[in-house]
Amino acid sequence: MNPVTYVEPSDPGPEIPLDGGDVTEGVVRVGDTVRRPLGFNAPLVHALLRHLEAVGFAGAPRFLGVDAAGREVLTFVTGEVAGRPRPAWVADEARLASVGRLVRSYDDAAEGFVLPDGVRPFQGIAEPPGMPPAPPYPAELVGHMDFTPDNIVFRDGEAAALIDFDLAKPVTRVEEVFNAMLHWAPLGDPADADPPLRDADVPRRCRILADAYGMSDVDRSRLVEVAVLRTRRSWFSMRQLAEERGGGWARMWREGVGDQIKRREAWLERNGAAVEAALTAP
Incomplete structure (x- = not known):
C-alpha cells in the first residue's frame, strides 16, 4: 500500500x-x-x-x-493529555467512565474494518520462542491496545479522542477493556502505579470501566483469564521489541518494565478473584 x-x-x-x-x-x-x-x-x-x-x-x-x-x-487533536508527573485528575471516576465510553465508541467504529490485502499487524516481527499461548478467543476487531493516559485526549473533563495507534492489531473486545483497565484502574502492583492511583480501589475502578463500556456478561467472566494470559505474553513481547527495535523499547526494558510485568502477573494471581467479583456482581 x-x-x-x-x-x-x-x-x-x-x-x-x-x-x-x-x-x-x-x-x-x-x-x-x-x-x-x-x-x-x-x-x-x-x-x-x-x-x-x-x-x-x-x-x-x-x-x-x-x-x-x-x-x-x-x-493535530486539540485537548488535554496527561503528561508526567500524572495529574491528580487521572484518578477521577467521571473521567474514568468517559474512557470506557470512548473505548466502546472506537471499538464499534473499528468493528467493520477489514485488513487490506497484504497488510498485516507488526509486519516483519515474528513471535519470539517460548511465547506463552494467547487467549483462546477469536479476534472481533482491530483494537487500539494502547490506552495509556498519554494517548487519550480530554476536553472539558471527558475522554474525547485517541492518539498513537502504533500497537493496533486484531483482538477481542475483552482485550481492549483489559488494556484500558491496565492503565486506568490500574491493574498491577500498587508499587508500580502512578502516585494519584496508588491507593485506588482497583476492583471498583474496573467495574466503572466495564459498565461504561457496556461489557457483556461473558466478557466480564473472561477478563481476569485474558489479563493473566496477556500479561505473560507481554513480557516476551517487550523483551523482543527491546532487542530488535531498540530506542524507547530498549530504554523501557532497561528501566525495569520486565520486572513490572512480572509483578503485575503476581498481583493478578493474588487479586484476580476480587476483580472478577466486582465485575460480575449484580
Whole structure:
C-alpha cells in the first residue's frame, strides 16, 4: 500500500516538539498537523485511520499522508493529555467512565474494518520462542491496545479522542477493556502505579470501566483469564521489541518494565478473584 504524499502549504510554520509517550521519539507539531516517524505498523495504522474517517468516528486524528522528510502527517487533536508527573485528575471516576465510553465508541467504529490485502499487524516481527499461548478467543476487531493516559485526549473533563495507534492489531473486545483497565484502574502492583492511583480501589475502578463500556456478561467472566494470559505474553513481547527495535523499547526494558510485568502477573494471581467479583456482581 503506497502512502499519499502530503502537499505542504506555502508557509507550514515552525516545528514544535511534542512531549509524552514511552516509545516514539521525534514527534513534532507543524501548524494544525503532527509529524511522526513511520512505525513498523504504519500500513495497518494508515488504513485503519482512513476507515475511521470514512465511518465518521470523530475521536481519532486523520491521516493526511507522508511528508518530504518521510514522516506520517496527521491532524493535530486539540485537548488535554496527561503528561508526567500524572495529574491528580487521572484518578477521577467521571473521567474514568468517559474512557470506557470512548473505548466502546472506537471499538464499534473499528468493528467493520477489514485488513487490506497484504497488510498485516507488526509486519516483519515474528513471535519470539517460548511465547506463552494467547487467549483462546477469536479476534472481533482491530483494537487500539494502547490506552495509556498519554494517548487519550480530554476536553472539558471527558475522554474525547485517541492518539498513537502504533500497537493496533486484531483482538477481542475483552482485550481492549483489559488494556484500558491496565492503565486506568490500574491493574498491577500498587508499587508500580502512578502516585494519584496508588491507593485506588482497583476492583471498583474496573467495574466503572466495564459498565461504561457496556461489557457483556461473558466478557466480564473472561477478563481476569485474558489479563493473566496477556500479561505473560507481554513480557516476551517487550523483551523482543527491546532487542530488535531498540530506542524507547530498549530504554523501557532497561528501566525495569520486565520486572513490572512480572509483578503485575503476581498481583493478578493474588487479586484476580476480587476483580472478577466486582465485575460480575449484580
